[in-house]
Amino acid sequence: MTTTTAADAQRDFDAVIDSDQRIEPRDWMPDAYRSTLVRQIAQHAHSEIIGMQPEGNWLTRAPSLKRKAILIAKVQDEAGHGLYLYGAAETLGVSREDLLDLLHAGRQRYSSIFNYPTLTWADVGAIGWLVDGAAIMNQIPLTRCSYGPYARAMVRICKEESFHQRQGFESLLTLSRGTEAQHEMAQDAVNRWWWPSIMMFGPPDSDSPHSGQSMAWGIKRFSNDELRQRFIDICVPQAAILGLELPDPVLTWNEERGHYDFGDIDWSEFKRVLSGDGPCNRQRLSHRVAAHNEGQWVRDAAMAYAAKQEALRDAVSPGTETEKDSPDADVA
């Protein structure tokens, strides 16, 4: 066993971060780096799982078989992304069950965008275009996050997410160019999802105390305001092609800045929704908790069966290794 000092470990860690390489699960890392990542990755995972609800809301009512198929695939992907992310979080030494407990107890969050209701079919398209678009904008930089398992999960997720966004855009385009009622449905959805989507990038930089440390650790690559501005700049021309208006009369191109100016965000709404008083917070969480609790007997049954099989195997060949975990070795 090597006798690395704490100072050496910190120096090695810093060197990896500074040279833009990856920290891997077995590397030393500061406690705060680990806990920040656990929280961020877990909340990202929770978002995917909770996100299945607003979209799942339209599975049984999808207006064409093609759209139904696309939406089933999307919801399936979301569950899968949640699993990739829980897996990444678990490399940091927590269990998924613990993380779910924290979610269910309201002590870890999920993206508050999912606290809004999907009231029409067009909402599904709006979520694809705007919410997934914002998510991709956040996620692409994360593919270069300093923590290896998280970065790798993000690579896989980004590949799958690109079709989600295009699906949403195409759906809205079809609606916008369809009947008058369909066009109105699309416009109404955009009116409701635009502002919450740009709030997805978080509070303004001036109001974001942890950003600095996350950037120093290579967990965060761009600031909230930078990403938000980039997103808006991309969406405005896309909205024009969609033939839909963005509900912000201030949106205009500013030649000097080289960006679109946009109106004031209602941060009080953001805070309200974040603190639990959005339209769907209570519903999303209780739905999630109910699914988990109602599934306990199933999970228990699977474990009981596994235990019985194990016992049978032991009976057949006694002396082979049992399921007891061996104690950790070499833990500092």
Place this chain on the structure above:
Amino acid sequence: MSQRVLDGTVARYCLALGDDALVLSQRLCQWAADAPAIEEDVALMNIALDLIGQARSFLSYAGVREGCGRTEDDLAYLRDERDFRNVQLVELANGDFATTMTRQLLFSAYQYELYEGLSRSSDEEIAAVAAKAFKEVSYHRDHAATWVVRLGDGTDESHGRTVAGIHAAWPYTAELFEPLDFDAALVGLVEARIAVDPASLHEPWLGYVTSVLTKATVEVPSTTWAPAGGRRGLHTEGFGYLLAEMQHLHRSFPGATW
């Protein structure tokens, strides 16, 4: 059989195959975000997606053979209950996870035998769809069996729920193997080796299902009650609600593109 009659008969046959898959997919979609483990959300959506694919293939082909210009969406969204040809088994409510998995076992095991036979259909299109679907339902059948065994031979609670699930679904399996002779032309399809005689599927199906239930420590039910009628458009009371939910939005915008 004249070409026109043949076309119409093949269309009716494919409608039934497509309706089975469509209705079961619809039921499975109701599990999204409700499954007992996130891995099962993935698995159930995966099965639902495969089934929608099968439904689309069979419904599209039915529309083509019918020759009236009806698309897969016209058939899925604009027919009323009495025109749907699915068996009643697939329209049963999901119930708990054991009820869903026992229904899945019984139905996927049937589809397994069905598609295995249909992959040799003298109709190229049906054979092609069946060949692809066979691989999919092999997976569905295994998945359901894996769970039925674990739930049957898990805890007392899970065992009880599995027994209840099997008993709820079992009577509806009789309809899967009903001969096609309620429609004389369909019998002709069997003779022409386009369609498979459902009765011929019963024995291999029963053999497989029995082996799974035995492993699951669940007795194979025996019942004289054999509800049927789905293939003739007579469904359960719950079916109207299923269709209403599925079709409402599409019907609210006649002629619209999505």
Place this chain on the structure above:
Amino acid sequence: MPCRRGPRQRKIRQMPTSPEAAGASVPSALPARRDWPLWEVFVRPRRGLSHTHSGSLHAPDAELALRNARDLYTRRQEGVSIWVVRSSDITASTADEKDSFFDPAADKVYRHPTFYEIPDEVEHL
């Protein structure tokens, strides 16, 4: 309550001994749980390549671990070989591990971004 057991390691490291230490605080008095254990998944996408680590998942036993791995990490592509190993059975050195990732299943054409007809002038999609 026991935390997730990680692979054994050789050099000094801060493996948290509890979820609290990992920055995830949990209520203290919880009943013993029967969590599904963690498995590592290795996939060989086609002949000629070797198995590489794809990630991890939870399952109560090996058969379900394989099924879940197939759904999650390969989207049921054919010709793929999967190994699942209980995480607690893995002994690790300190060497870096390389992961590889797999393209979406080819037959689900709507998984490919090019499937959607987007007007040419739309950028950033």
